Amino acid sequence: MAGNLMRKVSLIELLFVPFFLLLIVYPIAAIIFNLTPAGIAKTFADPLFWTSVGSTILTAFFAALMGLALALGFGYYYIFRKGTVMYRVADFLNDLPIALPHTVAGLALLLAFGRKAFGFAGPTGLAFTLFAVTLAMFFVSYPLAARTIASGADEIEREVIDVARTLGDSTTRAYQRVVIPLMGEGIISAFILSFSRSISEFAAVIMFGGNVPGQTQVLASYVFTKVEEGEVAMAVTASAFCILIALFLVVGLRMRGKFHA
Amino acid sequence: MLEVQNLVKAYGDLRVLDNVSARIENGRILVIIGLNGSGKSTLLKVITGILPCDNGCVRIDGQDVTSLEPEDRKIGYVPQSTALFNHLTVRENIIYSQKNGRGSPDGFEAVVSMLNLRGYLSKKPKELSGGYRARVALARALYSQPSVMLLDEPLTEIDHAKKEQMLPEFKQVLHQLNIPVLYITHDPREAELIGDAFAVMYDGKLKTIGTTEEAFEIIRAQVLAGAGIA
Numbered sequence: 001m002a003g004n005l006m007r008k009v010s011l012i013e014l015l016f017v018p019f020f021l022l023l024i025v026y027p028i029a030a031i032i033f034n035l036t037p038a039g040i041a042k043t044f045a046d047p048l049f050w051t052s053v054g055s056t057i058l059t060a061f062f063a064a065l066m067g068l069a070l071a072l073g074f075g076y077y078y079i080f081r082k083g084t085v086m087y088r089v090a091d092f093l094n095d096l097p098i099a100l101p102h103t104v105a106g107l108a109l110l111l112a113f114g115r116k117a118f119g120f121a122g123p124t125g126l127a128f129t130l131f132a133v134t135l136a137m138f139f140v141s142y143p144l145a146a147r148t149i150a151s152g153a154d155e156i157e158r159e160v161i162d163v164a165r166t167l168g169d170s171t172t173r174a175y176q177r178v179v180i181p182l183m184g185e186g187i188i189s190a191f192i193l194s195f196s197r198s199i200s201e202f203a204a205v206i207m208f209g210g211n212v213p214g215q216t217q218v219l220a221s222y223v224f225t226k227v228e229e230g231e232v233a234m235a236v237t238a239s240a241f242c243i244l245i246a247l248f249l250v251v252g253l254r255m256r257g258k259f260h261a
Numbered sequence: 262m263l264e265v266q267n268l269v270k271a272y273g274d275l276r277v278l279d280n281v282s283a284r285i286e287n288g289r290i291l292v293i294i295g296l297n298g299s300g301k302s303t304l305l306k307v308i309t310g311i312l313p314c315d316n317g318c319v320r321i322d323g324q325d326v327t328s329l330e331p332e333d334r335k336i337g338y339v340p341q342s343t344a345l346f347n348h349l350t351v352r353e354n355i356i357y358s359q360k361n362g363r364g365s366p367d368g369f370e371a372v373v374s375m376l377n378l379r380g381y382l383s384k385k386p387k388e389l390s391g392g393y394r395a396r397v398a399l400a401r402a403l404y405s406q407p408s409v410m411l412l413d414e415p416l417t418e419i420d421h422a423k424k425e426q427m428l429p430e431f432k433q434v435l436h437q438l439n440i441p442v443l444y445i446t447h448d449p450r451e452a453e454l455i456g457d458a459f460a461v462m463y464d465g466k467l468k469t470i471g472t473t474e475e476a477f478e479i480i481r482a483q484v485l486a487g488a489g490i491a
């Protein structure tokens with residue numbers, strides 16, 4: 001016991017612990033400590049809050065499904081078409097969004113699918129609809145799903161795929177019959193990660209989907225609106241709600257043992 | 262009949278296959294012996310079509326298959342790692358090629374009894390011993406009714422006593438198919454027990470030999486030369 005108390009503390013520990021507590025833990029705790037019964041009551045009585053919760057879950061779910069589907073397409077290139085230009089472009093673009101402000105992503109979508117390009121869908125094209133919110137979430141979360149699928153593919157023994165080919169499978173069939181079933185966990189991780197990334201997206205969503213209360217408003221933009229309106233207690237409640245959802249997702253990922261994003 | 266002619270495969274400056282030629286008649290088992298890294302697995306992968314070669318050609322029963330995809334070559338392949346489908350049962354592993362129009366119910370019964378797999382059909386590969394995994398990998402390839410069999414050190418996971426028992430059985434099974442068989446090993450005793458003919462591979466070159474002893478003389482000379490002793 002004395003040995004335990006006397007254990008030498010390294011300089012790194014001395015630096016890490018206070019900074020970590022101050023800059024990471026303390027802000028999260030600040031949300032929780034600022035929760036007030038009145039703020040909770042007012043927020044939970046606000047139908048716009050519940051609409052934004054519903055919209056968030058709905059759009060993030062479909063964005064994650066789309067992200068997973070396209071990521072599985074990327075996985076095919078990753079395994080079977082590594083030499084192609086298409087693969088190299090796709091691989092490169094998986095890394096690009098890391099350095100890209102998401103307002104830029106939102107603007108890109110607006111220019112591509114907004115009024116000028118898709119005017120037939122309404123005066124503002126696809127913009128400022130729940131579908132636009134979904135596309136914005138998908139745009140920023142797909143690269144994460146693609147990279148998760150690629151690392152899932154790395155776990156599969158190459159010779160297993162090779163044998164399937166000699167047994168008469170085309171590359172597409174081998175992908176369906178061997179790669180996808182063996183990737184199981186990677187697929188779930190990819191889905192949860194892109195769902196998480198979708199829920200957390202704000203900039204691209206606001207640029208392309210807008211922030212129309214009761215329509216395209218999601219939790220991230222609800223928090224923003226409430227701060228702007230000076231309803232800090234409501235913003236705090238909605239934020240605590242976001243932290244709760246995030247906790248569930250992180251626990252879900254941890255249980256898959258694959259949290260590396 | 263399987264014929265390969267002047268196969269060349271290089272990774273950068275490394276010529277892994279350096280003008281490899283060989284010919285195996287139906288019903289014959291050619292054993293290739295060679296040190297690790299001599300290019301044996303690469304040769305099999307080129308024959309299956311999994312790896313493209315830089316030069317040369319592969320013929321099966323007189324047909325040039327060099328530009329065919331692996332799924333169109335009708336080659337039975339047992340890779341070095343056995344590579345079973347862990348998400349499927351033993352039965353599903355064996356009849357995997359059925360969905361691609363290969364094999365038959367009679368063929369299934371035949372391979373299952375030949376390789377004594379009756380009691381294991383509903384198990385998953387991970388529940389099997391190394392010896393049984395090798396049997397399933399062989400059964401899966403045999404079921405697909407291939408025109409050529411390629412086996413890459415299929416018994417590496419198995420101890421010597423077990424090998425002595427399994428090899429005569431494997432040899433009989435392979436002979437019954439009456440197709441060319443290429444069998445890779447680095448174990449001289451294994452080569453002796455399974456082979457009808459022998460070849461040695463070193464530095465990407467393949468040399469046909471009469472007896473397994475010759476293989477080891479050639480390899481020893483190579484190793485000594487490589488070490489700058491001879």
Ligand SMILES: Nc1ncnc2c1ncn2[C@@H]1O[C@H](COP(=O)(O)OP(=O)(O)O)[C@@H](O)[C@H]1O
Pocket residue numbers: 272277295296297298299300301302303304
């Ligand atoms: N993808 C690759 N890139 C570069 N070198 C490779 C690759 N695959 C195999 N090699 C090299 O080719 C040589 C032959 O390998 P291999 O055919 O597996 O030998 P063996 O089966 O006889 O042990 C080795 O030197 C190996 O390092």
Ligand SMILES: [Mg+2]
Pocket residue numbers: 298301302303341413
């Ligand atoms: Mg090898």
